[in-house]
Amino acid sequence: MKNKIRKPLLKIFIPSLAFVAMFFLIGAYVIDIFDDGPDAISEPRVTEEITDDAVLEDDSEATDETASHRMPIYGEWEVFTMQDGLPSNKVNTVKIDGERILVGTDQGLAVLENNEWTIYTPEDGLAHRNVLSIDVDEASGDVWIGTMNGLNRWSAGVFERFDQFNSGLANNVVYGVAADQRYTWIATTAGANRFDTYTDQWIIFNEETSPMHEPWCYGIATGGNKAYIAAWGGGVLEYNNDTGRFRVYRDPDGHFNLTLFPDDGLIHDITTDVSFDNGTLWVSTYFGLGRYDGQRWWGYLDHDTGLTSTFINAVNAKNSVAYLATDYGLNTFDGTRWVTYNTIDGSVRGETIITNGDTEKKLITDSAISHRFIWNMDIKDDVIWVATSYGLTRGVVVGYVDEMIL
Numbered sequence: 001m002k003n004k005i006r007k008p009l010l011k012i013f014i015p016s017l018a019f020v021a022m023f024f025l026i027g028a029y030v031i032d033i034f035d036d037g038p039d040a041i042s043e044p045r046v047t048e049e050i051t052d053d054a055v056l057e058d059d060s061e062a063t064d065e066t067a068s069h070r071m072p073i074y075g076e077w078e079v080f081t082m083q084d085g086l087p088s089n090k091v092n093t094v095k096i097d098g099e100r101i102l103v104g105t106d107q108g109l110a111v112l113e114n115n116e117w118t119i120y121t122p123e124d125g126l127a128h129r130n131v132l133s134i135d136v137d138e139a140s141g142d143v144w145i146g147t148m149n150g151l152n153r154w155s156a157g158v159f160e161r162f163d164q165f166n167s168g169l170a171n172n173v174v175y176g177v178a179a180d181q182r183y184t185w186i187a188t189t190a191g192a193n194r195f196d197t198y199t200d201q202w203i204i205f206n207e208e209t210s211p212m213h214e215p216w217c218y219g220i221a222t223g224g225n226k227a228y229i230a231a232w233g234g235g236v237l238e239y240n241n242d243t244g245r246f247r248v249y250r251d252p253d254g255h256f257n258l259t260l261f262p263d264d265g266l267i268h269d270i271t272t273d274v275s276f277d278n279g280t281l282w283v284s285t286y287f288g289l290g291r292y293d294g295q296r297w298w299g300y301l302d303h304d305t306g307l308t309s310t311f312i313n314a315v316n317a318k319n320s321v322a323y324l325a326t327d328y329g330l331n332t333f334d335g336t337r338w339v340t341y342n343t344i345d346g347s348v349r350g351e352t353i354i355t356n357g358d359t360e361k362k363l364i365t366d367s368a369i370s371h372r373f374i375w376n377m378d379i380k381d382d383v384i385w386v387a388t389s390y391g392l393t394r395g396v397v398v399g400y401v402d403e404m405i406l
Contacts, residue, residue, distance in 0.1 A: 070400035070401060070402065071321065071332070071334045071337050071339060071400060071401040072321070072332075072339075072382070072397045072399075072400055072401075073339055073352065073354070073363075073397065073398055073399040073400060073401060074339075074341065074352075074384050074395035074396065074397060074398065075352065075365050075367070075395060075396070075398035075399075076367060076395065076396050076398060077350065077365070077367040077368055077369055077370075077393050077394070077395045078367070078393065078394045078395075079367075079369075079370040079391050079392070079393050080112075080370075080391060080392040080393070080394070081370070081390070081391040081392075084117070085110070085112075085116075085117030085119075086103065086105060086110050086117070086391070086392060087105055087107040087108045087110055087119045087121075088105040088106050088107035088108070089105075089389075089390045089391050090105055090106040090107075090389060090390075091103060091104070091105050091375065091387040091388060091389075091391065091392045092104045092105060092106065092130070092131060092132050092133075092375050092376065092387060093131065093132065093133055093134050093375065093376040093387050094134075094376060094377065094378050094385045094386070094387045094392060095134040095135065095136060095143075095378050096378045096379075096380045096383070096385060097136045097143065099113065099114075100112060100113035101113075101385060102134050102136075102143065103387070103392055104131030104132060104133065104134050104145070104387075105130075105131060106129070106130045106131075107121075107129050107130075108120055108121040108126065108129045108131070109121075109126055109131050109134075109145065120159075124159065125152070125158070125159030125161065126145070126147065126152060126159055127145070127147040127149055127150030127151060127152045127159075127161045127162075127163070127172075128147035128148045128149035128150060129147075130147055130148040130149075131145055131146070131147050132146050132147060132148065132173075132174060132175055132176075133145070133146035133174060133175060133176045133177045133187075134146070134177070135177045135178055135179045135184075136179060137179035137181070137184070137197070138179075138181075139181050140155070140197075141155070142154065142155045142179070143155070144177045144179050144184055145159075145177070146174030146175065146176060146177045146186065146187075147174060148172075148173055148174075149163070149172050149173070150162060150163040150169070150172050150174070151163070151167075151169055151174050151177065151186060162195075167202060168193065168195075168201075168202025168203070168204060169186065169188065169193060169202070170186070170188045170190045170191035170192065170193050170204045170205075170206060170215075171188035171189045171190035171191065172188070173188055173189040174186055174187070174188050175187045175188065175189070175217065175218050175219065176217070176218065176219045176220040176230075176273070177220070178220045178221055178222050178227070180222035180227075182196060182197055182198055183195065183196060183197070183222075183227070183241065184197060185220045185222060185227050185229075186220065187217035187218060187219055187220040187229065187230070188217060189215075189216050189217070190206060190215050190216075191204050191205055191206030191207075191209075191210075191212065191215040191217060192204075192205045192206075192212075192217045192220060192229045192231075192237075193205070194227070194239075205229070205237075205239070210237065210239075210246055211237065211246050211248050212229075212231055212234055212237060213231065213233065213234035213235070213248075213250075213269075214231050214232055214233035214234035215231070215234075216231065216232040216233065216234075217229055217230065217231050217232070218230050218231070218232050218271065218272045218273060219271070219272060219273030219274050219284075219314065220274065221273075221274045221275050221276050222276065223276030223277070223281075224276075225240060225241045225242050226238055226239060226240055226241065226276075227239045227241070228274040228276055228281060229274070230271035230272060230273050230274045230283065230284075231271065232270060232271065232272075233269055233270060234248075234250075234269060234271075235248060235249050235250040235251065235266050235269045235271060236248070236249040236266060236271055236274055236281070236283055237249075249265065249266045249283075249292070250265070250266060250269055251265060251266050251267065251268050251269045252264045252265040252266075263296070263297055263298050263299055264297070264299075265297045266283060266290050266292075266297060266299075267283070267285055267287060267288045267289065267290045267297075267299035267300075267301075268285040268286070268287035268288060268290075269285075270285050270286050270287060271283055271284070271285050272284045272285055272286060272312060272313055272314065273312075273313070273314040273315050274315070275315045275316050275317040275322065276317070277317035277318060277319070277320065277322075278317075278319075278320050279293060279294060280292065280293050280294075280317065280320070280335075281293075281294075282315045282317045282322045283315070284312035284313070284314055284315040284324060284325075285310075285312060286310070286311050286312065287310050288300055288301045288302075288307070288310040288312070289307060289310075289312060289315070289322070289324065289333070291322070291335065298335075300333070305338060305355070306331070306333070306337075306338025306339075306340055306353065306354075306355030306360070307324070307326075307331055307333075307338065307340075308326055308328045308329045308331055308340050308342065309326040309327050309328035309329070310326075311326055311327040311328070312324050312325065312326050313325040313326065313327070313374065313375055313376070314374075314375065314376045314377070316376070316377055316378065316379065318379045318380075320334055320335070321333065321334045322334075323377050323379060323384070324374075325374035325375055325376050325377055325386075325387075326374060327372075327373050327374075328342070328372055328373075329341055329342035329343075329369070329372050329374065330342075330369055330374050330377065330386055336356065337354065337355065337356045337401050338353075338354070338355040338356075339352065339353070339354050339355075339401060340352070340353045340355070341368070341369055341395075342368070342369070342372050343368045343369060343370075343371065343372050344364075344368065348366075348367070348368065349364060349365060349366055349367070349368060350364075350365045350367060350368025350369065351363065351364055351365065351368075352365055354401055356401075369386055369388060369393045369395075370386075370388050370390055370391035370392070370393045371388035371389045371390035371391060372388075373388060373389040373390075374386060374387070374388055374389075375387045375388060375389065382396055382397035383395070383396055383397075384396075
């Protein structure tokens with residue numbers, strides 16, 4: 001049923017998934033052991049604690065034009081939980097859709113519009129109450145929703161359901177969805193799909209129909225005439241819609257827990273998400289971050305950068321800044337500077353850390369993200385929405401990083 005709450009302000013889940021997730025979770029921390037070895041020792045950063053006012057004062061001369069090209073700093077965090085109208089505090093994903101916010105939880109789809117929450121469940125036509133991914137077709141306004149048991153197209157208030165029995169969907173567990181004008185791309189546990197919204201034709205890409213080494217697809221993104229597929233254990237596959245050909249990016253050294261040569265290619269084959277922005281491909285893994293500009297790769301770990309954890313659940317790049325959902329805070333990176341956001345244990349306050357090379361400065365804030373385990377996020381203009389393991393958080397730009405701060 002559909003519930004409205006005023007805001008004061010698997011069955012098909014494969015048992016082995018838990019084992020696989022635990023296996024790679026442990027592996028993600030194993031790499032930290034290797035990375036902290038003698039060969040990975042770096043000079044300590046210079047840390048200085050600054051105040052919120054200092055950030056704003058240092059950027060007081062920035063114009064709107066110059067600020068749009070700067071590294072934003074977010075703050076004034078507002079937290080939403082079940083007490084505010086969410087159906088669950090476990091928030092898997094969030095998508096900004098014009099004036100409304102679409103929130104995927106493990107207990108249904110929550111929509112915030114005009115300060116009012118509306119909850120949708122399978123009784124309303126939702127394929128499954130556990131919503132894993134959301135994207136919006138900007139051309140048609142259709143909302144695509146990936147769940148633990150099927151895919152929905154939500155159009156004109158009606159939920160249309162796609163599954164393995166009534167469509168060409170590769171698998172009912174839909175981890176990622178990307179709507180790009182004509183084609184909607186879907187990442188599932190048994191391969192990826194391209195759905196032609198003009199002709200209603202489905203194509204399945206798996207280990208039999210593509211160079212996919214591992215058909216377990218975790219993330220998907222589009223850019224230009226291409227699609228990028230994050231295949232768990234298989235690196236990243238780039239598909240050209242014009243030629244129908246694939247290009248595969250893999251970890252060159254092939255080592256599970258070691259990065260033998262820096263910046264030699266994709267940092268690891270266990271990829272979790274991809275994002276394409278301004279000619280740059282960003283790849284999140286459970287072993288670090290990858291960046292590719294079409295000519296060369298860069299890899300980033302936590303012992304020698306501002307990255308707070310190599311265990312990265314998702315990446316979303318906007319305006320040449322990559323936003324990273326880790327198990328230890330929200331990270332942002334523009335290729336040079338890092339800004340990270342975290343909670344302070346036992347307090348409602350938070351910390352924002354700005355890092356540039358060996359220089360690091362810390363800002364203590366009166367508000368914070370709701371939880372340090374981040375699942376996903378979305379950004380538009382000067383607002384960010386963050387999906388966490390305990391609640392949804394909204395932040396706004398309160399300043400920009402400039403040379404006066406660092």
